[in-house]
Amino acid sequence: MPRLKSEPSRPIRSMEELLAVAMAMEKDSADRYAGLAGRMRAAGRPELADVFEQLVAEETGHMDMVAAWSKQIGLRPEVLHAGPAPEGVFDDEGIGLVSPELVEAYRSLAIAVRNEERAFAFWSYVAAQNASPEIRQAAERMAREELEHAKTLRRARRKAFFAGRHAGATVREPHDLAELELEVCRKLEQCADKHQGANDYRALALEARKLSHDLASDPLQDPAPVGLPPPRSLDALCEWLVDYYIEAGETLPSQAARERAQALATIAVRRLATVRHLEEGRE
Incomplete structure (x- = not known):
């Protein structure tokens, strides 16, 4: 399964750059999940559209957190829209090419979990690369946030697993x-x-x-x-x-x-x- 394959190409050198990258990552995820939600709804899979729309809401909440953080430290709003998301962090694992009737809620949430894991790895790299205490601590905070996001999505994924599992005789x-x-x-x-x-x-x-x-x-x-x-x-x-x-x-x-x-x-x-x-x- 593809994950973060390489370290960020260059160190992040300022809080402005760090928060701009964070915003770009969250927005990229929200936009892609929104596209998948639209595709599922158009294909007559409203239950899966709801799953992806919940993921959009999650990412939008993360964007709000980044915006609030930037405001707290006095950054201009336009700083948060300075560039594209890093490559290799978000991966829909080809689900956008799969026939909608073959997509399941569990798989969709599993992809989201792995995206949060890649984001955790990205911010861990940033923290390890940076000599500046301010940037290192901020990157560590972002890594912790991604771990919490992954935990939230794992709970949803677990519920989807048990909801979709067929009853049968099993050893316990x-x-x-x-x-x-x-x-x-x-x-x-x-x-x-x-x-x-x-x-x-x-x-x-x-x-x-x-x-x-x-x-x-x-x-x-x-x-x-x-x-x-x-x-x-x-x-x-x-x-x-x-x-x-x-x-x-x-x-x-x-x-x-x-x-x-x-x-x-x-x-x-x-x-x-x-x-x-x-x-x-x-x-």
Whole structure:
């Protein structure tokens, strides 16, 4: 699946430039989702048109956030419309060429999630490239915003998945989060031994091992909930844990448990984005 393939071509050197790029990225996404919404509505798929229009509303909200930020620091409005969006961040993955009757809400939202992941990677690159504390901190803020956007879209995607899933006989098992985090740790350690980016893989493995220890000594839920078996590949298991923590952050009975799950979700989203970036480097 195509993702951000290269670092931004040049460093961002001012807040004016940073916010102009941010606005261009959000506007580009909103315009493209609006085009897809129009296509789906014209093809008689109003339910999918609604999904894309919700994505337009999300991106419009992000644009409002950027505009408010620029106003807060005293920038002129015209600064925010200074150039095109960076290439390689938004990707509709060919959905605009697919027959509308073959498009599903889950797939549409999955594409939106991956676009937010690419935006997170873009801003992470900008932060890493920049020596200016002001620009670096602003880019880190944008990266955090993209992670939050991805979490919001993942919740919608998860609902779409369960809404569209056919009922059937399935094997169900307890979800041992400590063991699953330990499995992630082992897979990351294996990647560190085999591939480039060993230090990054090992840092993630150490983080997963700590999460496993914490969850074993203090389970998020006791008894563990029962559900469908998680996937076993590294990428899919990392994504499964993201979805699990996000759902737990909304549904656990106590506020403390929900807040803990939300913190785990943030860690898991960042981990998934990093794993996918490292996997791109092996392709």
